Amino acid sequence: MRTQVGIIGAGPAGLMLAHMLHLEGIESVIIERSKREHVQNRLRAGVLEQGTVEMMRELGLGERIGQLGLEQHRIDFRFGGESHPIDFHEATGGRSAWVYPQHEVVKDLMAARTAAGAQMLFETPVTAIEGIDGTRPVVRFEKDGVAGELHCDFVVGCDGFRGISRRAIPAREGQVHDRIYPFGWLGILAEAPPATNEVTWGCHEDGFAMMSIRTPSVTRLYLQCEPDENPDHWSDDRIWSALHKRLDVPGLPPINEGRITQKGVTAMRSFLFEPMQHGRLFLAGDAAHIVPPTGAKGLNSAMADVKVLARALEQHYQRGSQDLLARYSKTCLKRMWLVQRFSAGLCTMVHSFAGDSSFVRRLQRADLDYMTGTTAGRLQFSENFTGLPIDA
Ligand code: RFL
Secondary structure, X not given: OEOOEEEEOOOHHHHHHHHHHHHOOOOEEEEOOOOHXXXXXXXXXXXXXXXXXXXXXXXOOOHHHHHHOEEEOEEXXXXXXXXXXXXXXXXOOOOOEEEOOHHHXXXXXXXXXXXXXXXXXXXXXXXXXXXXXXXXXXXXXXXXXXXXXXXXXXXXXXXXXXXXXXXXXXXXXXXXXXXXXXXXXXXXXXXXXXXXXXXXXXXXXXXXXXXXXXXXXXXXXXXXXXXXXXXXXXXXXXXXXXXXXXXOOOOOOOOOOOEEEEEEEEEXXXXXEEOOEEXXXXXXXXXXXXXXXXXXXXXXXXXXXXXXXXXXXXXXXXHOOOHHHHOHHHHHHHHHHHHHHHHHHHHHHHOOOOOXXXXXXXXXXXXXXXXXXXXXXXXXXXXXXXXXXXOO
16 A cells, blocks of 8 residues: 555544645545544543634534534632632633534544545554655554555654554654653543533642533533542542532532443643654654643644644645754644643642642642732633644
């Protein structure tokens, strides 16, 4: 098989890149290890930045966001027994965030790729990437137990944190930066109407909690827990009692309880691999970076990377220039470090760290007071939460 751009992984990064390249007349093939249904139904991210929504709309993918997406103007931080909302729409002069689940984004992208007759190989693990230092890289894969090859001009690793691409870059050429947090999130999906229309964060001495809207009758809730927590140790009663304690405040409706239909634990880490390119291999999305979910930046950052890369590939194929391709990693990393700063900073501010002294706890509280109680604090949060500009 031969194509111009070989893409590994059919997550949001791979699908969006293929869509953008197609609109510019550039051929690609996506190779994905999992089943199509698995990729399409995987429950993950829920909050989209304004830039991601604009990008989807500009690329003809905005119809269902218009129908199902919930535009958000405010976020409510609850601490010290009170509500401290930040109106990020007002603080930024009109920018928003949208609650629109990742599996819906993936569905929109899959539908567009299918309608365009795109080449997507599912249940096809990539086993090796070769020749990235030359001009004719090869992606080796296995389909139904039979080995296959994809010859291409460029390979893009959109294969997530546990993918194969990052490891194709020689160890001496790359550097890993990471931080593992001493807690995780127990996430549940409940058949209960959200208590309010805005995402609500509880910063409590027992630990962090979050309430987010999925649909008008389904709520997504998270609780800080041990990183290796067994979700079975959390009975429904224990979950609801912890959620009430961390999220409810006097004078506002308490969170609504309902049947819990899903339960799972997510570990929390910050991770960045640089550079995000080597020879003819480019990394995008979780393959290059992970952020703790606190800032809701993973999917959005994946979209930012592929916007930069699609533009660079377009410049290469249509104008014969390598400038943007050569700068890809540098361009993405500059923005990504700002995103890491925001996500790690917020993660540290809102969680409870066992063993922290009263001094550190009071500083944490002062950070929350500054962020929610001053114009500068609210603006800084709002600019980052609704999404920094993408320098494509
Ligand atoms: P993905 O989605 O992990 O897709 C990678 C794909 O590559 C495939 N693959 C391979 N295919 C072929 N051969 C191989 N050898 C392969 N190895 C791997 C995999 O099967 C998979 O299909 O990466 P991508 O595209 O970079 O997208 C990243 C996002 O999925 C991720 O950043 C977000 O889900 C993170 N995230 C959030 N991001 C946000 O922007 N806003 C949020 O509100 C938000 N909330 C979250 C989140 C992630 C969470 N979890 C579960 C980690 C909440 C949670 C709980």
